[in-house]
Amino acid sequence: MNYEDIFDKLMYFKPFINKTIVLSHLKIMGKYPDFNSVYSKNRQDDENLDPVKNVCMTLVLGLQTGAISLVDLDELLFLLIEDKLFTSFLFNLEDSNQISKSEASIQSTLNEWGVPKEKNILKGLSQKETFEKFVIAGHRTNQCDSIRLLLLDKNLITLKEKNKEPELAVYATLIEIDFRRNLLHVRLKDVDKIESSQIGVRTLEGRIERTLKFLDSLQPFFSYKRLSNFRASLFRLEEHLLQPKREAAHKELTKFQQHIDNFSSLIDSNFPTNHENGVTTQTYVSNTVLAIISSSLDLSQIGDVVGIKFRNQRDESTTSFAEVAISDKGFKCISTDKLYWSNLATLLEQRKIEFLKIGTLVPSGFVDVNLEFRIETANIKLNQSSKGTPSEGDKRPTDEKYSDFVDYLLPFIR
Structure with missing residues (x-):
């Protein structure tokens, strides 16, 4: 291939090319230290130059000057692709x-x-x-x-x-x-x-x-x-993350139990209501208090579940079910949401989850991940941009973060 052909082919990899990530990988590879200065000169010559086109031009110039080889370019492309397939x-x-x-x-x-x-x-x-x-x-x-x-x-x-x-x-x-x-x-x-x-x-x-x-x-x-049992795996992961939070919240709730009982009795005496499925006024009040307590507890270090979807199977038919979906757009743990507490009994009975969205720390950094049972197997998606904690640090998914997260998930799918 001549240099013009290389440039044309590189441009077809536009979805994977980003200047910042290219610079990062070249630095790790110990190659092309002048990349940034060559890139800047191209920009000075044409201030309207498309950034991806400029990256490709700069890489081709690196080949022409011997700053990188075709093998280096192959390694760079492989790394860039790995860092986009999540x-x-x-x-x-x-x-x-x-x-x-x-x-x-x-x-x-x-x-x-x-x-x-x-x-x-x-x-x-x-x-x-x-x-x-x-x-x-x-x-x-x-x-x-x-x-x-x-x-x-x-x-x-x-x-x-x-x-x-x-x-x-x-x-x-x-x-x-x-x-x-x-x-x-x-x-x-x-x-x-x-x-x-x-x-x-x-x-x-x-x-x-x-x-x-x-x-x-x-x-x-x-x-x-x-992985046909992935829904059960997601339930085990949810319990790993949220059961400690539930236990901490329930421990705090006991301090207010007498007040909750008295308040619930007062409501029942003034507003008699026929409750269904054994759900009482006390349950509603307790769940509300539990949501308030949970929102005040600092338990983010064990990971947050910020979205969940599960089914309440009505009978043995897989097509007969009600679906519960909870999602916090502010990236707060669903343990602070009354919907979670009011549907917890159903979740614990079904012990299967269709979809889970979590934010957690792995050795290589923070990850914002969607987990779903899809195409009859496990589907993982590391989200490209995250609103979650930590407030500082690089939240961008990488191949290393993907590998670390699979290691994190492995005990729950075995």
């Missing part, structure tokens, strides 16, 4: 895999799968497509712990943002065969800006099914199964 579907690896966890076996497997030996993601745009119109554009191995495959759609996708002209771009999917955790990760971006009539292109469900068909076509094969 909608993840998890599956359990099964024991019947044909891949043994040795360096020689993994390399042999990669060769049989047709994974390119040359590290040059940009060449993936011109490679021959494989099954389901995917191209294997790159890979990484972490000793014998995991294999990461970078898939690109053979055809560019059309992205349309509000008040902007449509643009062509690559769509990347990251597959990780995670031997250490015994998991298969399928990581991708949101699809809400994609314009296409094809379900396998414009919907996450279609993309996941396409990806699984691709994986099933690989020889030697590896087998996996969906």
Whole structure:
């Protein structure tokens, strides 16, 4: 490829390119210390220059001057893509895999799968497509712990943002065969800006099914199964986070029990009401007081649940249910919401959760995460921007934060 071709291909990776993140990765790699000055000079020459176009121009100039190599560019692109793919579907690896966890076996497997030996993601745009119109554009191995495959759609996708002209771009999917955790990760971006009539292109469900068909076509094969009990896993996580808060609130409530009993009796004597399902005036008053108490307790260090959705199954039919959804737009824990307390009995009876939104600290920093049972398996989404605590520090999701959060989640899905 000549430099003009490299620039043109780099521009198709626009959804993954951000100047600040590029600078951060180049610094970690110890490459191209003059990137910022070259970028600034381009901006001086043309103050209307598009920032992404400028980044691509600066990288190509780095290739021309020898500040970076094509291998460096491949590493940078791989890192940039990893740091943008935070909608993840998890599956359990099964024991019947044909891949043994040795360096020689993994390399042999990669060769049989047709994974390119040359590290040059940009060449993936011109490679021959494989099954389901995917191209294997790159890979990484972490000793014998995991294999990461970078898939690109053979055809560019059309992205349309509000008040902007449509643009062509690559769509990347990251597959990780995670031997250490015994998991298969399928990581991708949101699809809400994609314009296409094809379900396998414009919907996450279609993309996941396409990806699984691709994986099933690989020889030697590896087998996996969906995390069908993920709703129970989410309940265990919710209890881990909120049960201590409930216990702390109930402990404080006992100090006011006599007042609550007297007040409830006074209300009942003046406003006789027929309550249903065993819910009494005392329950309503207690739940309100519990919500007030909980909002005053400083228990954020164990993590906050800021959104939840669960079902009250009416009978054995999976289509007959009532749904409870609680979400705090101010990113406060739902233990401060009366709706949580009034529906707690149902939650504890059902012991399954459809959706959970939490904010918590992992070793690499703060994460704001949506957890959902979707496509009959576990779906994790690290949100790109967060309103949650801490008030200081970098809330941006990263590949490291994703890995740390999976480790955090692992005990609840085992």
